[in-house]
Amino acid sequence: MDIQSCVTIINEWDIVAARQLGRNVAKELGFGTVDQARITTAISELARNIYLYAGKGQICIDKLYDGGKAGLRINAVDSGPGIREIRQVMEDGFSTSGGLGAGLPGVKRLMDEFDIESSPGQGTQIRASKWLR
Amino acid sequence: MNQTISNYIQSHKQQIQDEWINRTKEEADERVVRLVSDRVFVSTSKEFIDLLISNFKGTNEEYTNRLTDFAEKVVRLGWPLTFVTKGLHTFNLIVFEGMQEEGIVTKENQMDIVYEFDRWATPMNNEIVSVYSSTWERTVSLQKIALQELSAPLIPVFEGITVMPLVGTIDTERAKQIMENLLKGAVKHRSEVVLIDITGVPVVDTMVAHHIIQAADAVRLIGAKCMLVGIRPEIAQTIVNLGIDLNQFTTKNNLKKGIEAALELTNKKIVSTGGAK
Numbered sequence: 270m271d272i273q274s275c276v277t278i279i280n281e282w283d284i285v286a287a288r289q290l291g292r293n294v295a296k297e298l299g300f301g302t303v304d305q306a307r308i309t310t311a312i313s314e315l316a317r318n319i320y321l322y323a324g325k326g327q328i329c330i331d332k333l334y335d336g337g338k339a340g341l342r343i344n345a346v347d348s349g350p351g352i353r354e355i356r357q358v359m360e361d362g363f364s365t366s367g368g369l370g371a372g373l374p375g376v377k378r379l380m381d382e383f384d385i386e387s388s389p390g391q392g393t394q395i396r397a398s399k400w401l402r
Numbered sequence: 403m404n405q406t407i408s409n410y411i412q413s414h415k416q417q418i419q420d421e422w423i424n425r426t427k428e429e430a431d432e433r434v435v436r437l438v439s440d441r442v443f444v445s446t447s448k449e450f451i452d453l454l455i456s457n458f459k460g461t462n463e464e465y466t467n468r469l470t471d472f473a474e475k476v477v478r479l480g481w482p483l484t485f486v487t488k489g490l491h492t493f494n495l496i497v498f499e500g501m502q503e504e505g506i507v508t509k510e511n512q513m514d515i516v517y518e519f520d521r522w523a524t525p526m527n528n529e530i531v532s533v534y535s536s537t538w539e540r541t542v543s544l545q546k547i548a549l550q551e552l553s554a555p556l557i558p559v560f561e562g563i564t565v566m567p568l569v570g571t572i573d574t575e576r577a578k579q580i581m582e583n584l585l586k587g588a589v590k591h592r593s594e595v596v597l598i599d600i601t602g603v604p605v606v607d608t609m610v611a612h613h614i615i616q617a618a619d620a621v622r623l624i625g626a627k628c629m630l631v632g633i634r635p636e637i638a639q640t641i642v643n644l645g646i647d648l649n650q651f652t653t654k655n656n657l658k659k660g661i662e663a664a665l666e667l668t669n670k671k672i673v674s675t676g677g678a679k
Contacts, residue, residue, distance in 0.1 A: 280574075281573045282573075285571050288604075288605060290447075303635070303636040303640075304634050305636070305637050306605070306636035306637060306639070306640050307636075307639070307640055307643060309605050310605055310606070310643075310644065311602070311641045312605050313605050313607040313609075314607050314644075317607065317609055340456075357606050361645055368606075368608060368609065368612050369608045369611065369612045369646060370607045371611075371644050371645050371646055372607075374645065375608060375643060375644035375645055375646075377474060378643045378644070378645065379640065379643045379644065397664065
């Protein structure tokens, strides 16, 4: 694993900063435009969740090397209210904020690997990776 | 200002200046020093010290009036704020230490002099910070206005056909404006078809999609039709991955196709006149 770079999410403009960081790393690793768009969109969703629900958190972008494969991992951490029913938020169309409710299940579909840990009052950590093909 | 301090500074001007330049150079961030040439650094430093010293002259009553003027001049030097406040601190330190060496500061009057310094330095510090921050605030608010003017333009292209080209990131503030301008403009121009062009939108996530869907719904309510154009291939794929339903939209991949479709919808056609030149 490489040195990670992080963006702290406090306001809406930090989402753009996180996205920019993700796009740069993806470009560096040699992802194509479609995967770049997928990765930046996933970062955008996760960062917006932090901004909307937790208020403050961090998005870290890691480069992954496994055997001959290279990849990128988004690590979204916050210490916000947490998610009570993870199964529910992973369903399409579920939203507590009147949005589309496509964010988290969408991220799962956009990326190759997806992992979520959360408990009420403890915060949430989401890791999502994409491998270079 | 205390007469003894003032006198000391006046008589040791050159010495203080040299010492200040030396120390600042040592402490200064590599970046700052590397950015400017030696000569520029020395001349600007001289200017800074001159300003500081000129601030000592005159009576206490004039001091507050002079401060704003002084702070504005410092801001005009264009240095980073931390650099200036550190510079002030270094200046005070040099003067105080110098006075100690010469025996002007003794154990008995030490506290008095410290207070005197504080009374002089604190308002100056505050004034500089406030002038700096108000300069920034002004810049930010001007940029905000400039951005707002660019954020959601609505362009009537044919009778009944209007285009809203969107460029750049869409945040909540901007989404609100898009909605407002879209509705206001559609009514004003009596639009039958409104085209939203997202060629310049770098990322379409669920929030952006949500706002666009809402805007289109609202446009439909006032009796116009909304068309989404400029969907790049990679954006199309992410929209599908996200599972966003845009079925109620007519979508086209570029503005040209969109306008052609809009003309068709409004029973218009562009024909070449065919006249020989």
